[in-house]
Amino acid sequence: xxxxxxxxxxxxxxxxxxxxxxxxxxxxxxxxxxxxxxxxxxxxxxxxxxxxxxxxxxxxxxxxxxxxxxxxxxxxxxxxxxxxxxxxxxxxxxxxxxxxxxxxxxxxxxxxxxxxxxxxxxxxxxxxxxxxxxxxxxxxxxxxxxxxxxxxxxxxxxxxxxxxxxxxxxxxxxxxxxxxxxxxxxxxxxxxxxxxxxxxxxxxxxxxxxxxxxxxxxxxxxxxxxxxxxxxxxxxxxxxxxxxxxxxxxxxxxxxxxxxxxxxxxxxxxxxxxxxxxxxxxxxxxxxxxxxxxxxxxxxxxxxxxxxxxxxxxxxxxxxxxx
Amino acid sequence: xxxxxxxxxxxxxxxxxxxxxxxxxxxxxxxxxxxxxxxxxxxxxxxxxxxxxxxxxxxxxxxxxxxxxxxxxxxxxxxxxxxxxxxxxxxxxxxxxxxxxxxxxxxxxxxxxxxxxxxxxxxxxxxxxxxxxxxxxxxxxxxxxxxxxxxxxxxxxxxxxxxxxxxxxxxxxxxxxxxxxxxxxxxxxxxxxxxxxxxxxxxxxxxxxxxxxxxxxxxxxxxxxxxxxxxxxxxxxxxxxxxxxxxxxxxxxxxxxxxxxxxxxxxxxxxxxxxxxxxxxxxxxxxxxxxxxxxxxxxxxxxxxxxxxxxxxxxxxxxxxxxxxxxxxxxxxxxxxxxxxxxxxxxxxxxxxxxxxxxxxxxxxxxxxxxxxxxxxxxxxxxxxxxxxxxxxxxxxxxxxxxxxxxxxxxxxxxxxxxxxxxxxxxxxxxxxxxxxxxxxxxxxxxxxxxxxxxxxxxxxxxxxxxxxxxxxxxxxxxxxxxxxxxxxxxxxxxxxxxxxxxxxxxxxxxxxxxxxxxxxxxxxxxxx
Numbered sequence: 001x002x003x004x005x006x007x008x009x010x011x012x013x014x015x016x017x018x019x020x021x022x023x024x025x026x027x028x029x030x031x032x033x034x035x036x037x038x039x040x041x042x043x044x045x046x047x048x049x050x051x052x053x054x055x056x057x058x059x060x061x062x063x064x065x066x067x068x069x070x071x072x073x074x075x076x077x078x079x080x081x082x083x084x085x086x087x088x089x090x091x092x093x094x095x096x097x098x099x100x101x102x103x104x105x106x107x108x109x110x111x112x113x114x115x116x117x118x119x120x121x122x123x124x125x126x127x128x129x130x131x132x133x134x135x136x137x138x139x140x141x142x143x144x145x146x147x148x149x150x151x152x153x154x155x156x157x158x159x160x161x162x163x164x165x166x167x168x169x170x171x172x173x174x175x176x177x178x179x180x181x182x183x184x185x186x187x188x189x190x191x192x193x194x195x196x197x198x199x200x201x202x203x204x205x206x207x208x209x210x211x212x213x214x215x216x217x218x219x220x221x222x223x224x225x226x227x228x229x230x231x232x233x234x235x236x237x238x239x240x241x242x243x244x245x246x247x248x249x250x251x252x253x254x255x256x257x258x259x260x261x262x263x264x265x266x267x268x269x270x271x272x273x274x275x276x277x278x279x280x281x282x283x284x285x286x287x288x289x290x291x292x293x294x295x296x297x298x299x300x301x302x303x304x305x306x307x308x309x310x311x312x313x314x315x316x317x318x319x320x321x322x323x
Numbered sequence: 324x325x326x327x328x329x330x331x332x333x334x335x336x337x338x339x340x341x342x343x344x345x346x347x348x349x350x351x352x353x354x355x356x357x358x359x360x361x362x363x364x365x366x367x368x369x370x371x372x373x374x375x376x377x378x379x380x381x382x383x384x385x386x387x388x389x390x391x392x393x394x395x396x397x398x399x400x401x402x403x404x405x406x407x408x409x410x411x412x413x414x415x416x417x418x419x420x421x422x423x424x425x426x427x428x429x430x431x432x433x434x435x436x437x438x439x440x441x442x443x444x445x446x447x448x449x450x451x452x453x454x455x456x457x458x459x460x461x462x463x464x465x466x467x468x469x470x471x472x473x474x475x476x477x478x479x480x481x482x483x484x485x486x487x488x489x490x491x492x493x494x495x496x497x498x499x500x501x502x503x504x505x506x507x508x509x510x511x512x513x514x515x516x517x518x519x520x521x522x523x524x525x526x527x528x529x530x531x532x533x534x535x536x537x538x539x540x541x542x543x544x545x546x547x548x549x550x551x552x553x554x555x556x557x558x559x560x561x562x563x564x565x566x567x568x569x570x571x572x573x574x575x576x577x578x579x580x581x582x583x584x585x586x587x588x589x590x591x592x593x594x595x596x597x598x599x600x601x602x603x604x605x606x607x608x609x610x611x612x613x614x615x616x617x618x619x620x621x622x623x624x625x626x627x628x629x630x631x632x633x634x635x636x637x638x639x640x641x642x643x644x645x646x647x648x649x650x651x652x653x654x655x656x657x658x659x660x661x662x663x664x665x666x667x668x669x670x671x672x673x674x675x676x677x678x679x680x681x682x683x684x685x686x687x688x689x690x691x692x693x694x695x696x697x698x699x700x701x702x703x704x705x706x707x708x709x710x711x712x713x714x715x716x717x718x719x720x721x722x723x724x725x726x727x728x729x730x731x732x733x734x735x736x737x738x739x740x741x742x743x744x745x746x747x748x749x750x751x752x753x754x755x756x757x758x759x760x761x762x763x764x765x766x767x768x769x770x771x772x773x774x775x776x777x778x779x780x781x782x783x784x785x786x787x788x789x790x791x792x793x794x795x796x797x798x799x800x801x802x803x804x805x806x807x808x809x810x811x812x813x814x815x816x817x818x819x820x821x822x823x824x825x826x827x828x829x830x831x832x833x834x835x836x837x838x839x840x841x842x843x844x845x846x847x848x849x850x851x852x
Contacts, residue, residue, distance in 0.1 A: 032728070032729060033728070033732045033733050033737075034725075034726075034727075034729045034730075034731060034732035036728070038727070038732045038770075040366060041770050042730070042770070043363065043365060043375060043727075044375045044449045045449070045771075046748075046756060046769075046771045046772075047452070047769070047770075048766070049766035049768050051447065051449060052768055085366070086364075086366050087366070088509070094525070097524075097526075153557055153561065156558065160562075160565040161564045161565050167565070167567060168558070168561045168562045169553065169558055169561070169562055170527065269554055270555050270557070271558065272527075272551070272553045274525065274526030274552075278554065279526065285726055285728070286728070287728050
């Protein structure tokens with residue numbers, strides 16, 4: 001019950017920010033030259049002015065900006081995200097179609113980045129300034145410095161084109177029509193490269209944070225006390241150091257869940273995954289305002305949800321924070 | 324010109340990709356899935372409502388036009404079996420194919436043709452609305468005869484050349500009484516073609532399967548066609564190399580990848596099958612700038628740009644110098660001998676001096692803004708080349724880059740540009756989408772039309788006369804006159820000719836065998852093991 005109240009309070013606190021973001025984005029897109037009919041004309045390769053006027057009426061673009069903004073916000077109150085100009089169906093269903101791929105990609109990448117980042121960070125901290133530390137830190141630097149589109153394309157060239165181990169892109173084999181476990185395995189093979197690509201840069205950040213925070217906690221008084229009690233080194237690291245060193249990591253997860261949603265535009269394009277990032281990009285290019293606002297709305301909700309979970313984790317890791 | 328040109332050499336190598344003798348001996352093999360690169364997702368897939376290559380690449384396999392173009396470039400029957408025009412060009416009769424059914428089992432009749440022509444081609448279809456503006460009625464004396472009645476003469480040659488693109492038929496029973504723009508069949512098309520629509524997963528793929536009741540007996544050979552949505556060009560090239568995509572149409576890959584794939588024995592990079600889809604690169608002059616309204620300045624700009632050098636170093640074998648708005652692949656209307664503007668920097672400088680634009684501080688005469696269209700790597704390269712070339716003769720150029728919607732709005736609606744550069748698409752007859760670049764009076768906001776502030780009563784008259792001239796010889800003479808005059812006046816300069824490139828996996832057979840193959844129905848295409 002207390003949890004629900006907390007969640008409700010969180011959501012209420014985020015609502016004004018969400019509203020401002022949506023209105024700001026709406027107005028910002030009005031400044032971009034051209035509207036969705038211009039984008040459609042470009043795609044069609046031309047058409048006369050009567051067709052354009054007809055289409056503007058069809059998409060409701062003949063109304064004033066304030067009238068359209070008002071109508072949009074009013075629809076939002078009734079939880080109606082409107083109609084997508086590019087896809088010709090309700091925005092909610094367009095987003096719902098794309099959500100699974102995005103969530104799967106994001107969750108897998110987050111999981112991979114933080115579990116391996118944590119492990120590598122711990123190893124590096126325990127062997128600080130020895131060769132494992134140097135190796136891990138150098139690798140981290142390389143991952144951090146490599147742009148993800150380049151890494152993705154190189155991974156495709158090596159693993160798909162030359163070795164032919166993994167598919168080059170897509171989200172499941174459309175021709176074979178797998179079901180059950182075969183389908184899950186099939187999807188997994190398509191996800192390996194994009195997840196690795198997306199995760200590596202975050203892995204690099206995670207391992208650096210983990211290493212630094214491990215080193216910091218290791219020097220604290222309570223660790224010396226634990227050693228004085230005669231606890232084994234493994235037990236000290238697992239029970240005392242790790243738990244305290246995890247706090248900054250959890251903060252990082254909360255921050256990067258948002259970044260990852262946006263950062264996946266590149267990875268989704270390179271690996272041709274049907275995710276939210278590509279949808280957002282397409283909506284900007286095609287000036288599909290309803291879809292774009294819908295994505296921002298859903299992404300904001302996702303980020304709010306992730307941060308809520310992060311808060312709960314804080315309380316679990318450090319009982320002093322819960323209040 | 325002695326010896327074959329680069330283009331001809333290139334076309335010959337393209338033609339040689341599958342030896343003719345080998346094709347003749349090979350028996351078509353049934354089965355297999357053709358995977359196709361789909362680079363720009365479309366809002367609708369129905370070619371009766373939207374005339375664009377992005378729609379034909381999918382919809383053209385599911386729906387069929389009345390007429391197509393055969394390997395020799397002549398009109399060939401599809402849903403229409405024969406046609407004839409009255410001598411005055413006001414009534415054109417099509418005899419329709421019998422025994423054809425829609426994918427849902429209903430028979431195809433003249434009522435479908437009547438409905439599509441009056442409700443879609445005349446009212447909604449881009450370029451169709453202009454082509455059919457004088458269409459008053461389609462009479463259907465019986466289920467397999469459609470008589471198109473025109474208020475003004477319609478040249479039969481123009482109609483037959485336009486119909487392969489602008490003559491796709493939709494089922495009346497699906498669309499009648501509905502809001503045509505919102506009809507669900509727009510993204511799940513129902514046609515008479517060799518492939519039946521099966522599934523469209525937005526952002527991922529479209530699947531169509533063999534139509535077992537197709538009217539061409541024993542066809543199609545392929546079991547399925549799968550279009551994979553791949554927006555990233557480098558990723559698409561990688562998927563071709565990994566075998567996930569067998570065919571990439573309409574120059575959708577990066578120039579560097581095209582060069583690399585052309586050296587790979589598994590692929591053929593060729594213009595074959597796109598001869599009906601020629602385009603020219605444009606330099607569009609805004610006459611609202613007093614400097615550009617001066618013919619000497621426009622000619623100086625043309626003389627300042629070394630087109631052969633640009634083609635040789637940036638486009639390679641995939642382009643050749645253009646001579647005007649009608650490209651040389653148009654055997655009917657190409658006019659050699661029109662005024663040309665070769666590279667001559669001294670002449671360019673002299674013309675600019677004569678026009679009164681002396682060099683000022685830093686050797687700059689005046690500044691111009693150039694807006695390159697965002698489609699095509701070649702346009703972007705050309706813009707940089709124009710900038711540097713004009714810098715040499717004292718014209719400072721600032722490049723203003725915009726995305727597709729922004730470009731169309733800024734150039735063709737707001738007229739907020741000095742120079743623009745993009746593509747003009749030639750659609751087999753100058754009256755379809757070429758003369759609109761020069762005809763005055765086009766309403767503001769109509770893209771790829773004369774929005775340059777240039778008017779010329781003589782050219783307007785020639786364009787109007789040619790559009791309704793039923794005598795083919797007289798029509799050809801009128802277009803000769805048209806080309807000569809616009810090359811003299813130079814409201815738009817079209818100095819480069821290109822044909823779209825296709826990348827085929829060599830397993831494909833009967834691929835690229837007609838001038839608009841990529842858009843056509845692929846009924847006879849098959850895959851070798």
